[in-house]
Amino acid sequence: MGLYYCGLRATSAAYAVDFLNLIPVATFLIAAALRVERLSLASCPGRAKLLGAAAGVAGTMVVSLCKGPRLLRPSSHSHAAGSAALVHGDMALGTLFLVGSCVSYALWFVVQARVAVVFPSRYWSTTLTCLVGSVQSAIAAAVAVAITGAGHGLGLAACRLRWDMQLAMVVYSGVFNTGATFVMVSWAVARRGPVYPSMFNSLSLVATTVVDAVVLGTDVYLGGVLGAAIVVAGLYAFLWGKGKELAAAKELQQRRVEVDDGCVA
Numbered sequence: 619m620g621l622y623y624c625g626l627r628a629t630s631a632a633y634a635v636d637f638l639n640l641i642p643v644a645t646f647l648i649a650a651a652l653r654v655e656r657l658s659l660a661s662c663p664g665r666a667k668l669l670g671a672a673a674g675v676a677g678t679m680v681v682s683l684c685k686g687p688r689l690l691r692p693s694s695h696s697h698a699a700g701s702a703a704l705v706h707g708d709m710a711l712g713t714l715f716l717v718g719s720c721v722s723y724a725l726w727f728v729v730q731a732r733v734a735v736v737f738p739s740r741y742w743s744t745t746l747t748c749l750v751g752s753v754q755s756a757i758a759a760a761v762a763v764a765i766t767g768a769g770h771g772l773g774l775a776a777c778r779l780r781w782d783m784q785l786a787m788v789v790y791s792g793v794f795n796t797g798a799t800f801v802m803v804s805w806a807v808a809r810r811g812p813v814y815p816s817m818f819n820s821l822s823l824v825a826t827t828v829v830d831a832v833v834l835g836t837d838v839y840l841g842g843v844l845g846a847a848i849v850v851a852g853l854y855a856f857l858w859g860k861g862k863e864l865a866a867a868k869e870l871q872q873r874r875v876e877v878d879d880g881c882v883a
Contacts, residue, residue, distance in 0.1 A: 673852025
C-alpha cells in the first residue's frame with residue numbers, strides 16, 4: 619500500500635488504477651505456479667479463467683497506450699487543477715513503485731489463502747497485519763523525513779496532523795481502505811481462493827476514470843472507455859469460469875459423501 623501511494627503521487631489516479639487491474643493476473647500466475655489455484659485448459663471454465671485474465675491485461679494496456687479521440691473534456695478550472703497536480707510527477711519512478719505494489723498485493727492474496735487454513739481468525743489476522751504495517755510505515759516515514767525533510771527544513775512538522783482534509787483521508791484509509799477491506803478480503807479468500815477477490819479490482823478502473831475526470835479534470839478518451847469495457851468483460855469471464863469450477867467441485871464432493879455413506883451402510 620505504501621508503494622501504491624508513492625506511485626499514485628508521482629503519476630495520476632487514472633494511471634495508477636490500471637496497475638490494480640494487473641493484480642488479478644499476477645495473483646493468478648503466482649497462485650497457479652504454487653498450485654494454490656487450479657489451471658485446467660482442457661475444460662471450458664479453465665479456458666474462460668485464462669481468457670478473462672488475459673483480457674484484464676489487454677484492457678489495461680489499451681487504457682494505458684491507446685487514447686484515441688477525446689470523448690469528454692472537463693471544465694478549464696478542474697482541468698488546470700488536475701494538470702497542476704502532475705507537474706512535479708515522475709512517471710518512470712512512479713511506474714516502478716506501482717509495479718512493486720502490484721507484485722506485493724498479489725503475494726499477499728496468495729499468502730492469505732495459506733494463513734486462513736492455519737489462522738482462521740480474520741479479525742486478529744487483520745490486527746496483526748496492520749500492526750506490522752504500522753511499524754514498517756513508521757520506519758519508512760522516519761527515513762523519508764530524515765532524507766527529504768532536512769533539506770526543506772520540515773523535520774517532524776511534515777508528520778503533524780491537523781483538523782483538515784489530510785486527517786480525514788488518514789482516518790478513511792485506516793478504517794475502510796485497510797481495516798474493513800482486509801477483513802472482507804480475508805473472508806472472501808478463505809471461501810473462494812486468492813484469485814477470486816482480486817478480480818474485482820478491475821471494476822475500480824471504471825469508477826476511478828469517472829471520478830478522476832469529474833474531480834481532477836482528466837480528459838476521457840475512447841481508448842480508456844474501450845479498455846475499461848474489455849477489463850469488465852474479462853472480469854465476468856473469469857468469474858463465470860471460477861463459478862463453474864466451484865459448482866463442479868461441490869457436486870463432486872457431494873457424490874463422494876454419498877458413496878462413503880453407502881459404503882458405511
